[in-house]
Amino acid sequence: MMKQAFQSLIDTLGSALQAGENYTLGLSAEQSQFVRLNHARVRQAGEVSQASAHLRLIHAGRQAEQQLTLSGDRHLDRQRLLDALSQLRQMLPLLAADPYLSLDDSAWRSDSQQTQAQPDLNEVLALLEQEAGDLDLVGIYAAGPIWRGFASSFGAFGWHQANSFNIDWSLFHESGQAVKANYAGQVWRADDFTARLRQARAQLGHLGRAPVVLQPGSYRAYLAPAAMDEIAGMLCWGGFSAQALATGSSALQRLYSGDATLSPLISFTEQVSGSLSPAFSDEGSPRLDVALIEQGKPAQRLACARSAAEFGVLANGADSYESPCALSLAPGQLPREQVLARLGTGLYISNLWYLNYSDLPAARMTGLTRFATFWVQDGQIQGPVNTMRFDDSLYNLLGDQLEALTCERELILSTSTYGQRSTGSSHLPGALVKALTLTL
Amino acid sequence: MFDSSTLLRQRFAALRSTADLFSLRHVRQSHQALSVRRNVAEPPALSQDEGAMLTVRINGVEAYAATADLSQSGLQRALEQAENLARQIARYSLLDLRDQPVPTGRHDYLSPHFDQPMPGLADCLGLLAEESASVPSDSRLVDWQASLGMSLVEQTYLNSAGAELRQAQRFLFPGLAVTASDGQDSQSRSLGRENFGQQGGFEIIERCGLRGAARQVADQALQLLQAPNTPSGVRDLLLMPDQMMLQIHESIGHPLEMDRILGDERNYAGTSFVKAADFGRLQYGSSLLNVTFDPTLSEELASYSHDDDGTPASKQFLIQNGVLLRPLGGALSQFRSGLGGVANSRACGWNRAPIDRMANLNIEPGDQSLDQLIAGIEHGILMRTNRSWSIDDARNKFQFGCEWGQLIEHGELKGIVKNPNYRGISARFWRNLAAVGDRSTFQVLGTPNCGKGEPNQVIRVGHASPACVFSAIDVFGGDA
Numbered sequence: 001m002m003k004q005a006f007q008s009l010i011d012t013l014g015s016a017l018q019a020g021e022n023y024t025l026g027l028s029a030e031q032s033q034f035v036r037l038n039h040a041r042v043r044q045a046g047e048v049s050q051a052s053a054h055l056r057l058i059h060a061g062r063q064a065e066q067q068l069t070l071s072g073d074r075h076l077d078r079q080r081l082l083d084a085l086s087q088l089r090q091m092l093p094l095l096a097a098d099p100y101l102s103l104d105d106s107a108w109r110s111d112s113q114q115t116q117a118q119p120d121l122n123e124v125l126a127l128l129e130q131e132a133g134d135l136d137l138v139g140i141y142a143a144g145p146i147w148r149g150f151a152s153s154f155g156a157f158g159w160h161q162a163n164s165f166n167i168d169w170s171l172f173h174e175s176g177q178a179v180k181a182n183y184a185g186q187v188w189r190a191d192d193f194t195a196r197l198r199q200a201r202a203q204l205g206h207l208g209r210a211p212v213v214l215q216p217g218s219y220r221a222y223l224a225p226a227a228m229d230e231i232a233g234m235l236c237w238g239g240f241s242a243q244a245l246a247t248g249s250s251a252l253q254r255l256y257s258g259d260a261t262l263s264p265l266i267s268f269t270e271q272v273s274g275s276l277s278p279a280f281s282d283e284g285s286p287r288l289d290v291a292l293i294e295q296g297k298p299a300q301r302l303a304c305a306r307s308a309a310e311f312g313v314l315a316n317g318a319d320s321y322e323s324p325c326a327l328s329l330a331p332g333q334l335p336r337e338q339v340l341a342r343l344g345t346g347l348y349i350s351n352l353w354y355l356n357y358s359d360l361p362a363a364r365m366t367g368l369t370r371f372a373t374f375w376v377q378d379g380q381i382q383g384p385v386n387t388m389r390f391d392d393s394l395y396n397l398l399g400d401q402l403e404a405l406t407c408e409r410e411l412i413l414s415t416s417t418y419g420q421r422s423t424g425s426s427h428l429p430g431a432l433v434k435a436l437t438l439t440l
Numbered sequence: 441m442f443d444s445s446t447l448l449r450q451r452f453a454a455l456r457s458t459a460d461l462f463s464l465r466h467v468r469q470s471h472q473a474l475s476v477r478r479n480v481a482e483p484p485a486l487s488q489d490e491g492a493m494l495t496v497r498i499n500g501v502e503a504y505a506a507t508a509d510l511s512q513s514g515l516q517r518a519l520e521q522a523e524n525l526a527r528q529i530a531r532y533s534l535l536d537l538r539d540q541p542v543p544t545g546r547h548d549y550l551s552p553h554f555d556q557p558m559p560g561l562a563d564c565l566g567l568l569a570e571e572s573a574s575v576p577s578d579s580r581l582v583d584w585q586a587s588l589g590m591s592l593v594e595q596t597y598l599n600s601a602g603a604e605l606r607q608a609q610r611f612l613f614p615g616l617a618v619t620a621s622d623g624q625d626s627q628s629r630s631l632g633r634e635n636f637g638q639q640g641g642f643e644i645i646e647r648c649g650l651r652g653a654a655r656q657v658a659d660q661a662l663q664l665l666q667a668p669n670t671p672s673g674v675r676d677l678l679l680m681p682d683q684m685m686l687q688i689h690e691s692i693g694h695p696l697e698m699d700r701i702l703g704d705e706r707n708y709a710g711t712s713f714v715k716a717a718d719f720g721r722l723q724y725g726s727s728l729l730n731v732t733f734d735p736t737l738s739e740e741l742a743s744y745s746h747d748d749d750g751t752p753a754s755k756q757f758l759i760q761n762g763v764l765l766r767p768l769g770g771a772l773s774q775f776r777s778g779l780g781g782v783a784n785s786r787a788c789g790w791n792r793a794p795i796d797r798m799a800n801l802n803i804e805p806g807d808q809s810l811d812q813l814i815a816g817i818e819h820g821i822l823m824r825t826n827r828s829w830s831i832d833d834a835r836n837k838f839q840f841g842c843e844w845g846q847l848i849e850h851g852e853l854k855g856i857v858k859n860p861n862y863r864g865i866s867a868r869f870w871r872n873l874a875a876v877g878d879r880s881t882f883q884v885l886g887t888p889n890c891g892k893g894e895p896n897q898v899i900r901v902g903h904a905s906p907a908c909v910f911s912a913i914d915v916f917g918g919d920a
Binding site: 042046048065098129136139170247253353354359360362416421 | 480481483484485486487488489490491493502503504505506507508509510511514518521522525526528529532533534535560561562565582583619620621623624625626628702703704706707708710711791792793795828829830831832833834836837839841859861863865891894895896897898917918919
């Protein structure tokens with residue numbers, strides 16, 4: 001249905017295009033069920049049906065773009081698209097020629113449809129009540145199909161449908177401490193969800209112990225994959241971007257300029273193949289798997305077509321924001337079951353929160369512990385640690401202070417729903433570091 | 441403006457429902473983003489968005505369905521979806537809203553100068569190109585950008601109790617940023633952007649000071665590149681309004697959101713160090729601290745007559761003479777908590793439900809000029825323009841960084857320093873408020889980027905503040 005609607009828009013553009021004009025057309029749509037939970041009850045529930053098209057018109061070396069909401073009524077949507085085309089057509093002569101206009105004029109094809117049945121909300125809520133009705137559970141359930149499409153006047157066509165669900169929750173202990181958990185994917189299995197709920201319940205037991213109060217200082221620490229995801233998320237914020245690297249705005253400036261290195265254990269890749277992300281970028285290029293850092297040394301940078309033209313680098317299918325959508329960090333040698341023993345005495349950090357740069361060129365970042373952070377002594381969990389702030393450089397944490405990465409990695413599906421449900425993910429191991437600087 | 445009202449009214453009147461109460465919130469918004477980066481105009485980006493959220497209440501249980509299909513059948517279908525969902529979740533529902541009061545107001549609200557025509561695309565791009573071209577030629581200036589965002593938003597709220605609330609608003613976001621780099625270190629200086637947005641017409645460009653600013657902004661970026669790092673230590677801290685807005689936002693605004701205190705946000709945005717029992721009792725700051733929820737400053741980003749649940753908005757003191765008085769809680773939070781509140785139930789669009797948000801959250805001016813504030817500092821630092829923000833999930837332990845620092849010794853401004861950062865704890869920080877600037881230091885600012893909620897929402901918030909001095913704050917620089 002959605003694909004047919006998209007094809008109808010493509011047909012409309014095909015017949016409305018004038019000589020010398022080209023277009024690209026993106027589509028983004030979802031039908032989502034959102035259920036917010038608090039105290040293991042439903043706090044707010046709703047369903048959202050949304051679809052938007054993103055039209056870019058190119059003519060005589062000029063380009064402009066418009067995003068428009070689609071109503072689902074083909075006649076109305078056709079008219080909206082023609083109105084947008086007309087508006088862009090009137091705008092182009094007012095613009096100067098764009099020296100960085102760069103188009104992928106290949107007629108590539110891509111089609112991925114994953115249409116697994118979605119969980120039944122009644123079943124989800126009944127299971128929650130049965131397994132967690134006595135707990136202080138808070139979180140969100142989001143589920144439904146997501147569509148992404150792309151077409152161009154050059155004959156490119158990409159289609160991506162993924163039915164997915166993501167239930168993200170926290171269990172709060174009466175002490176105020178909490179355990180964070182998540183169950184997400186494309187194939188719902190009640191047994192797997194039950195197991196996750198029970199695993200989180202079991203972890204709550206550790207939170208009843210007396211909290212350990214730490215003073216600012218330097219501590220050995222284990223960063224679980226979810227905590228690593230926050231650090232990786234900061235690197236996604238321009239770290240690998242060709243534009244940011246060329247204009248002094250990347251936290252990895254010194255790495256890519258050869259003035260600094262990371263630990264040889266560190267190999268980051270944009271691993272699009274096999275991920276939940278569309279196989280094509282928002283500007284209409286097939287996405288590639290891209291080695292970003294290899295054994296601590298810089299490899300490629302993420303370059304969209306515009307950056308390629310502006311900075312003389314090769315485009316490699318990056319989105320216009322040049323941020324990874326499926327960042328992968330190679331695994332290490334440390335078995336997960338040996339983490340506490342290898343940590344010995346230090347911090348076990350399940351999650352980090354609200355990271356930002358305190359000195360971007362030095363890749364120095366600050367943030368806080370959140371959810372289930374424990375003090376470990378001689379390989380034994382002693383008790384939860386109250387929220388602590390760290391402030392440290394990536395060149396320390398993933399550089400000379402990095403001791404080991406775990407063999408096992410976690411596939412973390414983004415819970416982001418800003419504007420629309422994200423298809424992003426990361427695939428990360430945990431990290432054992434010799435020293436993490438806590439400041440507050 | 442409001443050209444869809446007649447049709448919406450007709451379609452709303454024709455809806456059939458068995459719900460005890462139902463409402464429709466229609467939102468139509470357009471946005472235009474223009475930018476000139478390194479003297480090259482980036483492709484103009486336009487957007488048009490329109491849809492509606494139908495909300496029902498059945499036996500005290502509410503549910504919603506959001507759709508872009510505004511036909512009679514599309515709205516009816518969404519209404520029935522919401523009804524079905526309300527029945528489906530009934531046995532699991534946290535709240536019983538049977539006794540929650542229902543809004544019945546009828547009112548129109550317009551941004552100032554809403555009908556004033558705006559300059560055309562070519563003129564706007566011309567202004568941005570002129571500023572971009574004014575950045576001096578210097579190999580250390582590696583990036584610069586002049587930008588202008590403009591949004592038009594029309595919203596209509598109708599409910600089965602007879603309410604009809606319409607608002608039409610225009611928002612402008614001018615900005616300028618320059619980055620200087622020597623290959624090792626980079627320093628940026630900006631004007632506007634995430635720190636400045638207002639409602640109104642083109643007069644906002646003048647108020648922002650964008651025109652003619654590029655040369656000075658570039659010069660300041662170069663000064664920062666050559667400046668020493670901010671020294672570490674305890675100093676008195678003079679925050680200018682474009683950092684005060686972030687300080688207010690993170691360490692007063694978020695902790696006072698009632699839905700956080702009620703636990704709704706604990707899985708994502710977090711909780712609060714403030715407890716329900718603290719209202720009316722807690723000495724939040726020094727006696728100089730007066731914080732208002734103020735929807736009456738017409739140019740401020742979140743000025744409106746009613747919030748998105750239909751509650752009439754009025755100016756309220758949240759903190760007076762340092763004492764915490766009332767939370768940022770909309771009608772639902774007030775019903776749930778039994779506490780007072782304000783009209784701050786807001787949604788970012790038609791596809792997200794209203795929740796407790798900041799709106800205009802301001803600090804009232806004091807009685808000292810900027811010169812007096814500086815003269816009163818023996819060993820301190822002035823910081824302006826936020827660039828980094830981080831705070832814990834209870835909104836207590838924070839660390840913020842600014843673009844621009846200037847040391848103060850013996851009551852006089854001294855040298856410029858780079859990477860000015862400071863850290864503190866909200867529960868104590870505001871008690872160190874030592875002096876508050878007068879109206880001459882007061883600026884109306886705001887940001888379009890406040891994120892919160894599950895599903896996530898990003899919304900516009902306004903913050904107006906004078907310059908303020910805080911005593912004995914932990915200040916430090918960077919590594920570079």
